[in-house]
Structures are given as structure tokens and as C-alpha cells.
Amino acid sequence: MSTEIRVPTLGESVTEATVAQWYKSEGDSVSADEPLLELETDKVSVEVPAPAAGKITEITAKPGETVEVGALLGQIGEGAGNSTQKADAPKAEAKSEAPAKADAPAKSAGGDVQDVTVPALGESVTEATVGQFMKKVGDSVAADEAIVELETDKVSVEVPSPVAGVIKSFEVAEGDTIGVGAVIAKVEAGAGGAAQDTDKGGATTKSAAPAESSGDMPAAPSAQKAMKEAGISASQVEGTGKRGQVLKGDVIAALEKGATGSSAEAPAAKRAPSGEDDAAREERVPMSRLRRTIAKRLKDAQNTAAMLTTFNDVDMTAVMDLRKQYKDVFEKKHGTKLGFMAFFSKACVQALRDVPAVNAEIDGNDLVYKNYYHLGIAVGTDKGLVVPVVRDADELSFADIEKTISGFGRRARDGQLKLEEMQGGTFTITNGGIYGSLMSTPILNAPQSGILGMHRIEQRPVAINGEVKIRPMMYLALSYDHRVVDGKEAVTFLVRIKEAIEDPQRLLLDL
Template sequence: MTTEIRVPTLGESVTEATIARWMKKEGEAVAVDEPLVELETDKVSVEVPAPAAGVLSSIAAQEGDTVEVDALLGSIEAEGKASAPAKKAETKAPAPKKAAAASGKEIEVTVPASGESVTEADIGEWFKKVGDTVELDEPLVSLETDKAAMDVPSPASGVLKDIRAQEGDTVEVGAVIAVIAEGASAGKSNGAATNGVNDPSPREVAASGESVMEGARPRPSAELSPAPRRVVAERGLDPSSIEGTGKGGRITKGDALKADVKPAQAKAPSAPKDLGPREERVKMSRLRQTIARRLKEAQDTAAMLTTFNDVDMTAVMELRGQYKELFEKKHGIKLGFMSFFAKACVHALKEVPDVNAEIDGTDIIYKNHYDIGIAVGTDKGLVVPVIRDADMKSMAEIELEIADFGRRARSGDLKIEEMQGGTFTITNGGIYGSLLSTPILNQPQSGILGMHRIEQRPIARNGEVVIRPMMYLAMSYDHRIVDGKGAVTFLVRVKENLEDPQRLLLDL
């Protein structure tokens, strides 16, 4: 029996991932739930376990490929059926290399199909030059489509005889972009040495004090998986200077993204053209491209509008001050602001159910549960873990869960399912010093609350001017489902619950 391995659901707003590395090879035996392949998204890294025991009979997506949710990754055969094909593959594997050495025929490199709706791609970067020696499956060129970026491997070993499409050209699926002379060898005069073992290593370049210019990029470490290798290549980083946080000290895509460019590299003019010593052109990372696309999709899909108010935080701060030590002693966690805001939002959501709903085609889905997403900033990007059934949890339970989410988000240990299914989101730009902002919806949710920094400001109270700790609140909402009256009512209820926390206890 054949069991398919597919890309699991990766999060509410995550639609694709990059194959970081395969932990098993074709023909190897696997046990049920044994990790097979590691996927990297713009939020987390996740290992896909084997859905059944048997032999890994095929791998459909290679390291470095970008795959969509539910895409086929490979297949597993029951051990009895798979043992023969695996053995057959082992005995036949050396044959192509032997034939290649003697044939000398020309092999065309074509643009592979990369999706049902993808008909063309742009040539990103050639990794080899005409006359260079290439190995079977060695990356030749990167292609970029409107959905993903991918490397095209060499279909044979030999010499790159001809390049028929230049960087920046748009080519159709199936078009011939290069020709390889199979089994041929490159001479010293053909320029192969410039891409071969005589290249200076990143450490040698740094030691010489020379700037890293176009055509002299540090060669990525062989130990890097494709996702971080691409980032290292794009930004001209030295892999030896990057601290790996992955398993066994392995460098992840997030490690490469947050690594600083060396001063000598930062001063160097970047491709595709020299902008002078005061400027630098750097290709946008795939992470930033994904973030940009999803934020724009949210703006294009929803009729997004933001309403504002301010809240006097005096009562909450006095309550925290009064019970801070007792709360921490009993529950083992400090009493923060987020539990107050989570409870205040749940109370308001019950009064204005439209904010807790979502649109599905021509239907409105009203949620009778209150799962609050809490935006957490990390070095690898913004993640939004979800507090399930926040209406059923105490403030201590909410504080403990938020603290746990924060720790695991920064270490990259959050699970995919912990970031799915939220009905409303709270984001706190105040921790970075933001005074006012307009948060963007976390689709398909219909509302998001933005918190900001607390600032001592003069306000009028009972005919007198007093100084109070004030915070601006911003509530963005989808005007297709939430009317202005509902949005304003929601934000006013949040304000009232925070300025008089006893309302939460009395359910007023």
C-alpha cells in the first residue's frame, strides 16, 4: 500500500513553505511518526513525521523548493512492496554516470512546471557560466514566479555549453534555457576555475580585507540547507560568522535573516547596479516578500477601517500595584496588562458578536467561542499564538499562557496548531514605544485591537486638569461585516472595562 506524504496545515495565514532538508533518502526504511522532512515558513520551522511505517519510495519535492499546503512531498510503500524497488534503484544508480562519461550528447535544460496556474517565470541568477563543469542535480539557475522561487538542477553531469536566457528574462514553462554537453570536461581556459575549487573562501576574502563585489560572493557552506543558503548568498554573508539556533547548532533561515552584514560587505556596491558608496541595493528576502504580499492581501480583501479612543490606565495600574506581590506569590507569574485587555475584549466581543465573526463567501460565520490571538515579536518575525477559550480562563491562566508563548516563540518551539483558529487579535506596539498606529487585520478575522505606550498626559476630570497615565487604543475592523456603530461600541466597552475593572467581575 502506498501512503502519500503531504504538506500539513501551517497556520491560518501561512499558505506555503520551503523544504529545508530531508532527513531520509529514497529507499530508506522509516517508522511511523519518525521525522522525514523539515519545512520552513516565515514564522516557524516544522518537521513532518512519517504517516506510516515502510520505505520512503519517492521524494516529490527537493530541498529548496517552495511548496503549498497539501502539496505532495513524497510517498511511503509498505515494507513488503517497497523493498524490491528500493534495491533496484540502488543497483541502477551508478549506470547513468557511466553512460554520461562516454556519451558526450547535448542535454537541454528546460523551465520546469511549478504549479497548475503558473505559465512563466523570471530568470533570477545563474550559478554557473558557459564552460563551467556541472554535476548531476547541481543547481544551475534560480527562477522566480509569482508564487515561489526555485532552483533548477542540472539534468546531467558535464559542461555548460550554452545559456539561452539571461538574468531578468521572462521565460515560459518548457522553454529551453541552457544546453549541457553530457560527460564532457572543462579545460583551464574555459573559466571553470572561477567557479571551482580555486574560489577564495569567505574567511580568505575577509582576511585579505577586500570588499565582496558582484561575482565574488562568499560560497555558501555545504552544511546549510537551501533556505538559509539562499539568504546567505543574497546578502553576501559569511556562514562561519552566523550563530545557529537549529538542532545541533544548524543555521536556520531565521538565523541568516537576522545576521548582520560585515562592514566590508556593507560598503560594497550591490547587484544589479552600483549606486555609490552612500547607498546599497539588496534583494528583498523571501520572508519580507511573503509578509508584504500577505499584508497587501488583507488590505485588498477587507474593507478595513480604524476607530480610535484613549483609556485612563489609573485603575488597572493601581490594582496591579495593590496585588502584584500576592498574585506572583500565589500563581508564580507577574500580573501584566495583557490579561486585563484579553478579558476586556472578550467581554466586549460578547456584546458585539460581529467583531468575533468572519466572512466566508456570501455567508457570515458567528463564533460562539473566544480564542484571542496575542501578537508576539521575535527575531524571526511576528507570530500570533492563540489563547483558546479565553472567556473560560482566569487572569492567572492567561498570564501563564502568554509568558509560555513568549518564551517558545523566541526559541522557535511554537507548534503550528497553536497559531491557528483565532477569532480576534491583540497587538501591543507600545512595548516598542508606539504612541498611535493602525493595525492590519489578521485574516480572516474581522477585528484587531492595537495597544500603545502609556503616557502621562493632562486631562480634565470634574472640571479640573489632572495628570493621568493614558493609552491610545486603535481598533481596526472589516467594514463589510462590522458597522461603525458596532466598532465604536466595542472600543468604548473595552475602555470602560479597563477604567473600571470591577465591571468585569460583575459582568456589566
């Protein structure tokens, strides 16, 4: 008897995903609820767990394939597989690479020492926080290879080595705040043996911390929870995700190989007879610079703007039918998927033209009306919310908008967005529907005067021509600055969006 592995529900506004990677292979044994593979949608990555324990007998959807909700991904049969043997193989291969590097002749003596400094971070950014090191003292690096990650108010920036050589020292520690031009590290030009130098042990305490991380990506939330429950650290787990990210499956594999935590901690935490013991179980983590800036700006927006939210709902039938009819042809011609964001972006541009106050901002005692349309698209990441900007959206085609937004989403998850890509927005769109939100009141992205909140699509009964019909409906929310936008203008703006989405031909005719 076999159990099918199928694409789970991804949120009512998401109908398909791309297979990013499989954590298991055919013939591997799995336990119930163990992550098997990762799916990528336009906005988030989703781990698919095993519906039952057994052995993977078939994988039908390969990495890179696009699959719809409910599609078959693979089969799980009864019996034990060979996951232990396969898990040992990559480990053995990884071990075999180190001696090969060690056998190479070391030529690090006598090279020029070059400083690695904080690069220019944008005209309005003068300092950054040291996030994490990708290398440690004694490691060899190639020219332009990233050695440290810096966090600014907006983005994470990877700083590369200016030359090929060996890292001689780090001049800063993780968590330090440093200015533009400050020296981060010193690299001695010339080839070096990373494995050979590593045998010296961590040369400094500053360089020991990066070695505990399995990669330059934070562990997945499910993996963090699993590590906390098991009492183990990321240094005991080998990450197999993108850029070395630790996944839940990696934690399970590490536990199967004998990784253990402090057995004394769990019983002590469970007893917790007093408030003092509760405090001992708390974890205090400094807020990242990005998170601090997000918190400050959101609160500033609430304190400064006369913020108000108005709502409407929209029938998504016409857009969904149009998308279903043309999505395959669209993707074949343009090389990108046809999503809902292009429709809403175009609808917003038309509405902003009709109601220019929503595209304006206050500057001192002046109102500045923007005769251009730079749409900010809110993207959630592990490190917080970022809002890259689709510039001159009125001049872009549907395909151009979809390509730009999907590129933003991919690079935001990898921390590769540039500062200039998140500046100059005149209006923002945020889609809580991908996370299942039915309704919300978005907070303004100051100094903008309006933000549109999209939500999940839900089948609801509505009255149409005197008859009750079941239609795919979405609630829309417009938060606006009442100092700039009157209530009539806000309601008119949402009505224009509703009209354009329910009759998308208006977008083509500019009505």
C-alpha cells in the first residue's frame, strides 16, 4: 500500500508553485511529518512534510517543475529505505574535499596585506551592523568572494574580499556598529590552504562565532523550533538548504546521527516553580538594525499621519478566468508567470491618475503631487518586511511588472536587494492574502499617503441581478493619510480598483 505526496493548499490566492529541492531521494526512508521537499511560490517557500512513515518509492515532480495545488509529487511505500546510507555519502564526500585542499602547497608567505572596508551604502546611510562572518581567520578566499554580511536600515549587504588570499584578522565582531570606510578585516594576497590553516583552531574569539553557523542563511523557522526542542545548536547541524540554510530535515538527520543537547536543561525548565526560573528560560536577542528601523518607522507613521482605513470587496471572477485562459501562453511567451499583482498594479496606476491626492505627500507646508507612479511592493522575509519599488509602473507591460516583482521576491529572500531598489516609492501594495489574511488595516509607508492591502480570495455568496451566486471575493483595504486624502477621494480610489479588477478590459482601454 502506498501513500501519495501532493501539493498542499498554498493560500487561496496562490494556485501553483515550483519544486525548489528535494531533501530525500527515491529509496530513502522517512518518518511521518518529516520535511520531504521545498516548494517556492511567488512570495514564500513552503516545506512539504511526509504524510506517513515509510520509504519513498517514486518522485514524480522534479526540481524546477511548476505544479498546481493538489498535484502528485511522489509516493511513499511501506518498509525501511536507505536514508542512513545516503546521508553518510555526502558527509564522506565533504570530508574528502578537505585533505585535497590540505595537500595543495601553501603559498601565503610574503603577500601584500589588503584591508577589507565597509563600502558605500547609499547617500543616506552612514553606518551598518556586522551581521555574520562567512569565513574565519586562516581561511583562504577568492577575489570577490563574500566574507562578511552587513545589515543596514534597509538591506543586508555582503562584503567581498578585494583579492584572493588568506584572512589574517578580523578587526570587528558580530553585532558591532561601524561606519562607511571602517576596516572590517585584513587579507594577505596569495593562495592559502583553508584546511591547513583551520587546524590552527579559531585564531580569535571573533572568528569562532561564524564557524558555528552552517551557512550564511538563518535556520528555517521549523528548524529553529526543532533545534530548540532537541536542545542542540546550529553548529551541530549540517544545512542543506540554499546558501547552507538549516532545514527541519537537517535537524532530524543530525539527531539520527547522534547529535545531543544538554539533557539537564529540559527537566529544570519544566519545573519552573518561580518567576526567576521563568526568566532563566527566556531568550533575549538584540533586534537587528532592519527590525529596529521597521519598528521606528511604523510607529512614526502612526504618530505623524492622520491614518484612516476604508474597505471594499472585489469579485475576482473575471481576472481569475482571464488568467486561467492565458497563463500558459503568457508564460511561454514571456518566461514568467501571470499573477494577480500585475492586474492590481495596473489598476492602482489608473486609480492614482483619477485620484492624484493618494499619490501625493506632505513636505512642510506644501503638498507634493507626484506625476509618476513608483509602486512599492511589500515583501516579507526572515529578517523583516522590505518594500522594493517598481519604478514607472505606468510604462511597464504586464510581463515587465511580473518579472520585476518575482525578481524582487527572489532577491529579497536571499538578502540581495540594493538600497536604490527600495527608495522613491509613491504608493505601496501589500498582499496579506498569501499568508491567509482575510482583512487587515495596513500601516502607511511614510511619507506616502496611501497603501493598498490585498487579502485572501474566499468563495462567498453574493447577490447578482437578484440571485445568490457563489463568487471568489477579496476584501480590499486602503489606509490613507487623512491630512492629504479626503474620505470621498479614498472611497473613489477603491471603487476605481474594484471596477478595473471586475472588468479588466477597462485596463486595456484606459477607462
